Amino acid sequence: MNILITGSKGFVGQNLIAELKNRKYEHIFEYHRETEPELLEEYCQKADFVFHLAGVNRPKDQAEFMDVNYGLTETLLEKMKKYNNKSPIVISSSTHAAFESSYGISKRASEDLLFDYSKQTGAIVHIYRFPNIFGKWCKPNYNSAVATFCHNIANGLPITVNDPSVEMSLIYIDDVVEELLQALNGKPTQAGEYCEVSTIHKITLGEIADLIYSFKNSREERSIPVLSDALTKKLYSTYLSYLPESQFSYELKMNVDSRGSFTEFIKTPDRGQVSINVSKPGITKGNHWHHTKNEKFLVVSGKGVIRFRKIDSEQVIEYFVSGDKLEVVDIPVGYTHNIENLGDTDLVTVMWANEYFDPKKPDTYYLEV
Structure with missing residues (x-):
């Protein structure tokens, strides 16, 4: 064709x-x-x-x-x-x-x-x-408020919002392309004498600006937005496409001591937190339990053992883990647990928790396994 x-x-x-x-x-x-x-x-x-x-x-x-x-x-x-x-x-x-x-x-x-x-x-x-189309490769400071906001905020430039209450009708470029391909195949979405993209998002200018500023701040907060919302997901992808090429990366705060390090990677309001734990050879970390907080451990490098003990039991359960065989170990509530590096290299573990750490309510109680 x-x-x-x-x-x-x-x-x-x-x-x-x-x-x-x-x-x-x-x-x-x-x-x-x-x-x-x-x-x-x-x-x-x-x-x-x-x-x-x-x-x-x-x-x-x-x-x-x-x-x-x-x-x-x-x-x-x-x-x-x-x-x-x-x-x-x-x-x-x-x-x-x-x-x-x-x-x-x-x-x-x-x-x-x-x-x-x-x-x-x-x-x-x-x-x-x-209506207004947004997405990657749209020219900023031309005819798209979304493109202008994304470009300016990503580059540390000011934006102007004359009336934050103005409601916008937005369609996402991927949805546009998908619809055009349907037309190519003889199946356009017909709406009377015209055709349309069926997914249209309604949002005010002020809400767009607030969302995009939150994307910028998410790096410092080590968070990602609520991507279960379709428009937020599309806007976040669009924002990232406007990042300056010199700023694709950003540093994380590493909590380092003689045992290794612990670094928070991603926090979400509804999907918990991901962190990276590094343990030096011979080091044991943990020895605590939780009421409600549950975790998943994935060792990606090195070898070690994860030990569990139900807090009202004397039986110790051991799971031997290695970066040579990737497997997830669930950390149930009510079990005190620790992880020990049994190798001669760093033990690197990806840790997921069902909620991000709240210092006012840590739900973490010290108890030796």
């Missing part, structure tokens, strides 16, 4: 092309501002499917709205007619097409061209009136 994509270097175009290549589509005609205009002739002759994504929404001159948004659409359809190419066409319009701004008028005029073209030729057209 030959797939023509106009606006191939734009935000949606880049993401769509990346996923098309992931799915082994090989014949992609990319058309953008730097493409030789003559190539559009060839592409319109050979295309089996068209994604018309090109357009402007922040021109220097208002006249560019019609010149580009309407003009390029008109040129595209004329060339398709010239070669009697009735391939399906998807166009990315905007919810602004319902309003009387210069941008909205140009988008609505382009939609009307498509509807007329379909009636004249019988070609299938799918018109998507997208």
Whole structure:
């Protein structure tokens, strides 16, 4: 299948092309501002499917709205007619097409061209009136508040929120691409005469700003957000894509003593805490028990033994562990426990607890195994 994509270097175009290549589509005609205009002739002759994504929404001159948004659409359809190419066409319009701004008028005029073209030729057209799209590779300080907030906050720059109560309708780029691929396969999500991305998120500008600031602060707090919320998960992924390349890494506070070290890695409000414990050869750590806090130990390097004793029993239970054989050991409540390094190298253990450590309520009681 030959797939023509106009606006191939734009935000949606880049993401769509990346996923098309992931799915082994090989014949992609990319058309953008730097493409030789003559190539559009060839592409319109050979295309089996068209994604018309090109357009402007922040021109220097208002006249560019019609010149580009309407003009390029008109040129595209004329060339398709010239070669009697009735391939399906998807166009990315905007919810602004319902309003009387210069941008909205140009988008609505382009939609009307498509509807007329379909009636004249019988070609299938799918018109998507997208609301605000966010995700990786979106240009900041252009037309996306999410992209601007992510970029500025990640880079330590200020943001401006004129009215935090303004509600935004957002769609995520991966959901957009998935919907466009459904259209490619003849299964668009139809909503009357238009098509739509079914997953739309509602959130205020103030809430977006607060969330993104919390992502920045999460490094210092050693936390991750509540990713069970779909929008939070998508926004967090988007934020990370705007990190400066010199700041992909961040340090953790290592609690070091003669026995080794203990370092908190990740804290979550609903999924507990992950820490890394390093024990020197011959060292035993632990000798405590919990009422409610439960843990999982995973030794990833070295060899040792994890010992348990029910607090009202004298029987000691031993589990020998090694980085050569990865296995998880559950630490039940009501059992005092410890871990001893039996090797001659550091014993490295990944430890998960069902709740993050609260110094005011540690639920940790010293008792020798």
